[in-house]
Amino acid sequence: MKLNIVPASTGLTWVRQGVRTFFRQPLAMGGLFFMFMAAVSILSLVPLVGTALSVGLVPAATLGLMAATREAEQGRFPMPSTLILAFRGGPERTRAMLMLGGLYAIGLLVVLVAAALLAGSADTLPDAGSGEVTPEMVQAMMSEPGLWLAMLVYLPVMMAFWHAPALVYWRGVSPGKSLFFSLMACWANKGALFFYAIGWGAVFMIAGLLVGLLGAVLGGGLSAVLYPLVLLMAAMFHTSIWFSVRDSFQAEGADSPAPPSNP
Template structure:
């Protein structure tokens, strides 16, 4: 399978392409994103088994989202046949991926337990606690990165190309590793947008309308979810299309 190694700027280009797809199909992209978030929320709220069911279901949900984004990218209608393409034929592969995802999540959970810290209400130690929190967050991201890299492309590889679960994880990890520069830019831009926009709203509101600063901040976060959510959802497909371009074209 041919994997392209892309320049760092492609991390930003994936988000721009996702924004353009949202602008072309705002209703469809917003709808599928909200349905995805709703399904994730409902499954996660199922008592006792919800947190275990979610990792099992995520590969199939990701493949379904990939089908939707690919169809819209090619100006095709979102029919049931298009949305479910590959899901039935590769159900076993996707369920195996889900099982491996659950296993990876459990291992990551136990491995990150030493990084959990208890916050102290003592304001005099706020700076020290913030430094500890950031350092522990950095270590957690370092631990989580291999899991994210292995599962980023894996559902689409399994669903669209019939690659076995283990091989899909391997190819996904290699592709992500070879494009670490683009993914670094991708993550930094998302982090910057997620922090900068709500922060700017809070600062401006605090100067001019301090009484409703909290309300405006809440609306800013909601708007960010509605705008950034579809972009992030589509960026999985777009990064796949970019990195595995020849394979994707051959399959279509």
């Protein structure tokens, strides 16, 4: 497993590639992301284990969206079955992906527990019953130590799982080793990932400003389209993940890792 260290500016290239590829197949990429969110919402309704199951499916869904991005990049229409690619690579890879999902659920639980230890009292937050998000509410949320601790603890978890689904499925790496290699790859390309985060932050900020301006011109009434717009932006972000994964490892005998034969 050889890491590929890229220039820091490559992070902005990943953002552009993600946006361009999304608009090649916007219905497919947006639809697949909506399907994943719908499945998570339905599973979360199951008592006791629903939330854990929905969280455990995140690595598998991430792999499916990576595979869909590859299809869209090559000019093909990603089919819905692409989303469950993680479970079509044979028993060995299915077990590995399920184990990876379990590890992700445990990691997220650690983040939530750490955040809860320093979470502020709900009585200190402004009343959100009106359904309006005010600057005071945002300021109060950002001042919560639990939020910043959660972000700090989640960062290494995110780095460990960033490349892991692709390494497990396309490279046949064990779940434990995939977390190590993913963490090392993210650290080696921390400059590119920094600009990647800055680039996506700018994209989301510009989108938010445009929505705000449109709301001011139309006099409000954008709540019905705001949530779908956020989901579309999230789908666009997930479309870009594949490019960061592809460029962070040297290909072994091919330009990009090839998936195993599906049964």
